[in-house]
Amino acid sequence: MNIKDYFPIWQKLTSDQQNKISEAAISRTVPKGTVIHNGSNDCTGLVLVKSGRLRAYILSEEGREITIYRLFEYDICLFSASCIMNSIQFDITIEAEKDTEMFIIPPEIYKNIMAESAILANYTNEIIASRFSEVMWLIEQILWKSLDKRIASFLLEEATLENSDTLKITHEIIANHLGTHREVVTRMLKYFQEEGLVKLSRGTIEITPLLKSDF
Amino acid sequence: MNIKDYFPIWQKLTSDQQNKISEAAISRTVPKGTVIHNGSNDCTGLVLVKSGRLRAYILSEEGREITIYRLFEYDICLFSASCIMNSIQFDITIEAEKDTEMFIIPPEIYKNIMAESAILANYTNEIIASRFSEVMWLIEQILWKSLDKRIASFLLEEATLENSDTLKITHEIIANHLGTHREVVTRMLKYFQEEGLVKLSRGTIEITPLLKSDF
Numbered sequence: 001m002n003i004k005d006y007f008p009i010w011q012k013l014t015s016d017q018q019n020k021i022s023e024a025a026i027s028r029t030v031p032k033g034t035v036i037h038n039g040s041n042d043c044t045g046l047v048l049v050k051s052g053r054l055r056a057y058i059l060s061e062e063g064r065e066i067t068i069y070r071l072f073e074y075d076i077c078l079f080s081a082s083c084i085m086n087s088i089q090f091d092i093t094i095e096a097e098k099d100t101e102m103f104i105i106p107p108e109i110y111k112n113i114m115a116e117s118a119i120l121a122n123y124t125n126e127i128i129a130s131r132f133s134e135v136m137w138l139i140e141q142i143l144w145k146s147l148d149k150r151i152a153s154f155l156l157e158e159a160t161l162e163n164s165d166t167l168k169i170t171h172e173i174i175a176n177h178l179g180t181h182r183e184v185v186t187r188m189l190k191y192f193q194e195e196g197l198v199k200l201s202r203g204t205i206e207i208t209p210l211l212k213s214d215f
Numbered sequence: 216m217n218i219k220d221y222f223p224i225w226q227k228l229t230s231d232q233q234n235k236i237s238e239a240a241i242s243r244t245v246p247k248g249t250v251i252h253n254g255s256n257d258c259t260g261l262v263l264v265k266s267g268r269l270r271a272y273i274l275s276e277e278g279r280e281i282t283i284y285r286l287f288e289y290d291i292c293l294f295s296a297s298c299i300m301n302s303i304q305f306d307i308t309i310e311a312e313k314d315t316e317m318f319i320i321p322p323e324i325y326k327n328i329m330a331e332s333a334i335l336a337n338y339t340n341e342i343i344a345s346r347f348s349e350v351m352w353l354i355e356q357i358l359w360k361s362l363d364k365r366i367a368s369f370l371l372e373e374a375t376l377e378n379s380d381t382l383k384i385t386h387e388i389i390a391n392h393l394g395t396h397r398e399v400v401t402r403m404l405k406y407f408q409e410e411g412l413v414k415l416s417r418g419t420i421e422i423t424p425l426l427k428s429d430f
Contacts (some may be wrong), residue, residue, distance in 0.1 A: 058351070060359035087345035089398055090352065114337060123334030128343050131300035135350055136273065137305065139283075142357055144275040181356045191267060208368075 003103060006076055012119045021210045024109040029101045034082065036102075037094040039078040043083035044094075045104040052100025053161075057093050066142075066179030068092065069134045078127050084114065087180045090156070142179065150178055151188050152215035155198070155207055165207045218318060221263045221291055225331025239324040244316045248305035251295065251317075252309040256300035259309075261351040264290045271307050283307065284349045285409060293342055296322040298315045299329065352402060362395065366403050370422055372412070380422045 003022050004010040010018065026049075030036060036054070037044045044079040047054070055069040056079065062155045065183060071077050071094075076198040084107050141150055143208065158167050178185070193197045197214060199206040218237050219225040225333065240263075245251060251269070252259045262269070269286040271294065286292050297303040299322050314335075329336045356363065369389060373382050386400040404420065409411045412426040 009353075041316070048315070058355065060355070061362070062357060062359070066354070066358060070355075085341055085344045087341045087348060089345075089348040089367070092351075114340075115334055116331070118331055118333040118336050119327070121333050121340060125336060125340050125343065126302045127298055128340065128347065129300045130304075132343065132347050132350070133302060133304040134285075135354070136307075137280070139354060140273065140275070142354070143281055144279060192407070 003048070003105075006074060006103075006121050007120075007123065009119050009123045012046070015112075017113050017120070018164060019179055020113060021105060025103045025105050027101070028104055030096045032096050032098050032100075034096045034100075035093060035098060037077075037092070038094065039091040042080075043107050044080040046064060046084075047071070047077040047094070048080045048103040048105070049073055049077070050099060050101040050103065053097040053101075054094055054100060054102075055097045055177075056094050057180045058092060063192070064179065064181075066138075067175035068138065070097070078124065078131070081105075081110065083107050084111040099150055119184040132133060146190075147180065147184065148177070151192075152197070153187065154178060154209060155205065155211065155215065157209050162174055167205045168202050168203055168206070170203070171203060216265050216288075218263070218320075221318075222335075222338065224334050224338045227329075228332060232328050232332060232335070233395050235324055235328060236320060240318045240320050241317055242316070244314070245311050247311050247315075249311045249315075250308060252307070252310060253290075254306040254308065257295075258322050259274065260303040260321045261296045262286070262292040262309070263318040264288055264292070265318065267317075268312040269309055269315060269317075271309050272310045273307060276361070281353075283353065284312050284346060285312065291342055293339065293346070296320075296325065298322050299326040307386070322335060328350050340363035362399065363403055363406075364430060366400060366407075366424060367412070370420065371427065371430065382420045382422070383418055384420060389424075 001024050001042065004018070014062050036047065041097040051073055054077065054085070056068045056071065056077065056202055057065045058068060067139050077094060078084070079088060079092050087113055096148070103198045114124055154174060155167065157170065159165050171189065175182045175185045189198060189200055193211075197208060199208065218240050219233070222224040224230070251262065264286050266288055267291065271283045271286065271292065272280045273283060274280055274361065288422060292305045292309060293299070294303060295309050329339055366389065370382065372379050386404060390397040390400045404415055407426070408415050412423060412429060414421040414423065
């Protein structure tokens with residue numbers, strides 16, 4: 001996997017710009033659980049995911065969490081380079097959900113090329129707009145969708161990602177993804193179990209075909 | 216009020232680009248209550264507010280609403296020109312909250328200039344990032360809703376201590392009291408002002424009876 005694979009507009013950059021990005025990019029591998037970016041004061045750089053999975057989330061003052069988006073192979077994370085734009089004024093934390101390999105492009109290199117290249121600036125616009133769309137979707141979920149549907153959707157998405165109907169996941173982690181409390185998740189999962197939608201055992205949640213058909 | 220007043224980067228555009236934008240811009244005046252943009256299929260163009268006030272909101276399937284942001288004099292609305300970017304994939308409605316005068320820049324004109332001008336593309340990036348920050352703030356409000364209460368309590372306490380509803384206090388001091396950032400307090404107080412809870416002027420914050428009754 002190569003830097004150019006992340007940029008559909010790569011061929012439209014000058015060879016000088018291509019070289020600057022390629023030469024500045026650093027490869028990094030982190031184990032699951034590593035916090036690679038923490039808040040707006042931290043300007044890590046652009047993160048390009050080679051393998052693994054990252055989770056971007058926000059934290060409440062009381063330590064509650066909600067997942068804003070997840071990043072997979074070929075995804076680019078801009079908000080880990082918030083210093084490239086003055087108007088990014090929010091704190092996001094990015095953590096490896098699995099062992100993750102990535103490229104990191106230093107923010108000043110990217111910013112300089114973006115300043116001279118309409119191509120790169122417009123591509124960056126698309127990345128931000130794409131994340132914006134995800135966040136708008138999240139607001140709609142939080143506001144209008146009931147928690148049972150959000151939990152069901154989350155479990156089904158996890159089953160797809162893990163390619164298994166038996167998920168090793170705690171109620172607390174689910175709560176942190178969805179911005180709610182562990183107790184609320186536990187209560188809902190017990191209700192799901194009574195309805196035959198899941199089977200719960202220590203540390204695992206098994207999804208039944210009924211969950212797939214009901215939600 | 217002139218088109219160039221909306222673009223701090225105006226002087227860095229070529230005179231050809233300046234002319235194209237100026238000549239294409241249409242003036243429009245709408246009465247309070249007019250829906251000027253409705254959903255993602257509608258590509259109205261960039262809206263530049265001359266006077267009045269616009270409200271951008273999303274609608275649930277059941278017709279519930281939430282204000283995403285409001286636009287005042289000198290503000291630019293990009294999401295009314297969602298066709299300029301492929302990755303804007305959400306439906307926003309924009310309505311005049313007061314009688315509003317505006318300029319509208321046709322989307323294809325803006326898109327063409329953005330494609331060739333790194334200056335304009337980067338400025339557009341900042342506008343989107345700025346709206347993104349507002350939306351992230353909104354998510355935090357929706358989810359944890361704590362800082363508004365903390366700031367309100369602090370202001371009410373100060374008013375009691377000073378025996379005055381007009382507080383001479385900087386946003387930074389409030390931030391320092393509450394262990395947060397000045398920018399966060401500034402944003403919250405502006406929101407309070409929009410909601411009629413306080414009146415801000417240079418160096419002072421006047422508390423209205425609404426703040427006392429609401430918190």
